[in-house]
Amino acid sequence: MPPTSANRLIHEETHFNVNELQREHDQLLSKLNPDQAHIYDVVVSSVMNSKGRFFFVNGHGGTGKTFLWRTIISGLRCCGKIVLAVASSRIALLLLPGGRTTHSCFKKPLTIDEWSTCNIKRGTQLARSDSCPRRRFQTDPPVVPGGTKNEILDASISTSQLWQQCTILPLRINMRLQHIPGDDHDREELAEFAYWILKVGEGDIRGICNLNDSEKSWIKIPHQFIVSRPRDPFEAMTEEIYPNLVRFFVEPNYVKERAIVTLINETVDALNHYILDRIPGEAKIYLSSDSLSGASAGFQDQHRLYPPEILNKISVPGVPDHKLDLKKEARVLTGEHDREIV
Numbered sequence: 001m002p003p004t005s006a007n008r009l010i011h012e013e014t015h016f017n018v019n020e021l022q023r024e025h026d027q028l029l030s031k032l033n034p035d036q037a038h039i040y041d042v043v044v045s046s047v048m049n050s051k052g053r054f055f056f057v058n059g060h061g062g063t064g065k066t067f068l069w070r071t072i073i074s075g076l077r078c079c080g081k082i083v084l085a086v087a088s089s090r091i092a093l094l095l096l097p098g099g100r101t102t103h104s105c106f107k108k109p110l111t112i113d114e115w116s117t118c119n120i121k122r123g124t125q126l127a128r129s130d131s132c133p134r135r136r137f138q139t140d141p142p143v144v145p146g147g148t149k150n151e152i153l154d155a156s157i158s159t160s161q162l163w164q165q166c167t168i169l170p171l172r173i174n175m176r177l178q179h180i181p182g183d184d185h186d187r188e189e190l191a192e193f194a195y196w197i198l199k200v201g202e203g204d205i206r207g208i209c210n211l212n213d214s215e216k217s218w219i220k221i222p223h224q225f226i227v228s229r230p231r232d233p234f235e236a237m238t239e240e241i242y243p244n245l246v247r248f249f250v251e252p253n254y255v256k257e258r259a260i261v262t263l264i265n266e267t268v269d270a271l272n273h274y275i276l277d278r279i280p281g282e283a284k285i286y287l288s289s290d291s292l293s294g295a296s297a298g299f300q301d302q303h304r305l306y307p308p309e310i311l312n313k314i315s316v317p318g319v320p321d322h323k324l325d326l327k328k329e330a331r332v333l334t335g336e337h338d339r340e341i342v
């Protein structure tokens with residue numbers, strides 16, 4: 001019998017292929033390094049003994065946080081526990097098995113104020129794995145649109161009242177560096193970069209002032225980490241991150257395992273165009289059909305003030321632009337279907 005909407009979530013969270021999950025868990029568990037194994041023991045025993053604790057795993061990029069989540073999640077699910085794996089952004093969900101956004105899972109209101117609540121009932125045993133950008137002190141400060149430095153610091157998790165209750169568990173070994181394909185030279189280069197990034201995060205790189213800035217809030221990036229001119233930076237980045245693109249772009253895992261992170265959306269668009277141009281085949285252009293919502297309580301002439309040409313130019317995060325270039329087999333991130341990112 002198909003599950004009703006009331007028990008759909010429980011159905012989804014308890015109907016796993018246990019044998020497959022057990023195999024995955026045993027394999028992951030056998031590989032954990034000592035830091036990961038310690039955290040695994042602490043978290044799993046807390047859940048098994050119904051202690052209900054709040055943990056924060058602190059480790060810089062590549063220290064195996066996602067690997068650890070997967071081990072803990074599969075271990076608890078094998079024992080019939082419900083684990084709500086949530087992330088604050090869709091893109092982070094790619095890494096969490098059976099993950100949801102926090103907004104969708106806890107029915108979090110879009111606009112949050114001090115009176116906002118989530119749909120978590122008192123007394124329930126909530127095993128939750130949260131992979132959010134705020135998890136790391138060093139690399140990802142929370143995004144506060146237009147916020148000052150103090151507002152950004154105020155929004156970070158460590159200023160929350162809950163922080164007093166939190167057990168901080170460190171991960172220190174950079175596992176990504178141990179599994180770099182390539183030769184010793186590649187490994188050394190990456191290790192040097194990882195070490196430098198770590199020092200940036202820990203505030204150990206001397207800041208400098210730029211022009212009229214009163215604060216020393218800039219740092220100098222060593223020349224060996226910069227894509228040097230006259231080489232086209234897009235070409236250099238694409239070749240580095242997407243080697244043999246033309247051959248492999250049809251493989252879902254090839255695309256899923258790679259990303260280029262940029263500071264602003266315009267660069268994302270330019271890079272997307274650059275990479276799409278490299279993919280064989282003819283691009284097809286799709287245009288959105290924008291109009292003002294009938295529900296918007298505006299004034300009489302609002303349609304003249306906001307004609308489609310103006311609406312077409314609006315570019316906001318999370319909503320595709322008016323013009324979308326697509327090619328056959330090119331991957332596009334559009335949303336969630338059946339808990340899979342499509």
Ligand SMILES: Nc1ncnc2c1ncn2[C@@H]1O[C@H](COP(=O)(O)OP(=O)(O)OP(=O)(O)O)[C@@H](O)[C@H]1O
Pocket residue numbers: 031032033036059060061062063064065066067068175176179
């Ligand atoms: N114990 C382990 N044994 C083998 N490989 C591991 C182990 N832990 C992590 N890895 C591998 O190391 C790499 C980095 O791990 P992972 O993605 O979990 O790190 P992370 O801390 O989540 O990184 P980031 O913060 O950058 O997302 C991955 O390729 C992962 O498969």
